[in-house]
Amino acid sequence: MGKENNHKESLDLTSLYVLQEYQGLGLGKKLLMEIFTHISLLGFNKVFVDVLEDNPTCKFYEYLGAEFFARKEIEIAEEKWNLVTYLWGDIRVAIGILNR
Numbered sequence: 001m002g003k004e005n006n007h008k009e010s011l012d013l014t015s016l017y018v019l020q021e022y023q024g025l026g027l028g029k030k031l032l033m034e035i036f037t038h039i040s041l042l043g044f045n046k047v048f049v050d051v052l053e054d055n056p057t058c059k060f061y062e063y064l065g066a067e068f069f070a071r072k073e074i075e076i077a078e079e080k081w082n083l084v085t086y087l088w089g090d091i092r093v094a095i096g097i098l099n100r
Contacts, residue, residue, distance in 0.1 A: 010046030011039055028060060033098045036091045047091055053082035061086045065093040 018028045066086035074083045088094050
């Protein structure tokens with residue numbers, strides 16, 4: 001989110017990468033299921049994730065119930081990019097989708 005997360009009962013998911021040759025095999029869903037289950041057991045309910053706006057992963061997060069939260073321009077290697085933040089306001093929704 002570009003600054004500290006001040007939302008109670010929430011965590012930031014900073015990185016989740018699946019190599020392209022392994023995408024589409026359900027590994028991202030399995031990883032998120034483990035992560036969200038563990039987060040839930042720790043008593044947290046909300047999760048934020050930042051991703052570059054043109055990354056196809058945005059659609060994956062949206063499919064799993066994440067909602068657009070914020071957008072800001074950042075600079076990487078002297079190029080400007082849009083960084084979007086998504087929020088799962090209740091990870092139980094995502095867990096339900098992942099259990100389908």
